[in-house]
Amino acid sequence: IDTTASTVGANINPEQMAELPINGRNWMDLALLTPGARRNESGGYVQNRQGYSQTVVDGQQITVNYHSGGDNEQVGYSRDAIQEFQVIANRFDATQGRSSGMVVNAITKSGTNTFAGSVAGHFRDDSLNAKDLVADRVLPYENRQVSTTFGGPIVLDRVHFFGSYEYER
Secondary structure (H helix, E strand, O other), X not given: OOOOOOOEEEEEOHHHHHXXXXXXXXXHHHHHHXXXXXXXXXXXXXXXXXXXXXXXXXXXXXXXXXXXXXXXXXXXXXXXXXXXXXXXXXXXXXXXOOOOOEEEEEEEOOOOOOOEEEEEEEEEEHHHOOOEOOOOEXXXXXXXXXXXXXXXXXXXXXXXXXXXXXXXX
């Protein structure tokens, strides 16, 4: 219990990022686990209304606020590239920026003194689906996602690199 602030929100730690299953692998869906977070059902995104939410990655605001809407308003980050993030649903201070609703502060992974990486594949196909009750047949569905990360030292204890790649079809 934090007795010095009345902020409503929570942190999604590295263990939760790695272990919790997400349909579609969109890391922002984990924001729904935090108190006060709600989904904007009109777009399917977590509070994706104009000016209502702000996303900050490594201290840089990446939220794009267009009045015309559309599905490609937010910069995409691979779930495997995000180390952890914080969701603040309300009562944040002025340092958090320009949002009338929710703020998401994310930290990306970075390189260390040892080489490390990951390769992951996530495949969904209609051959594993049951019949649709209304259509009385198996509806066609195919989703293929491949993700990889790699990082390590350039100069030990001084300069490191990290990169990630994700492909979805």
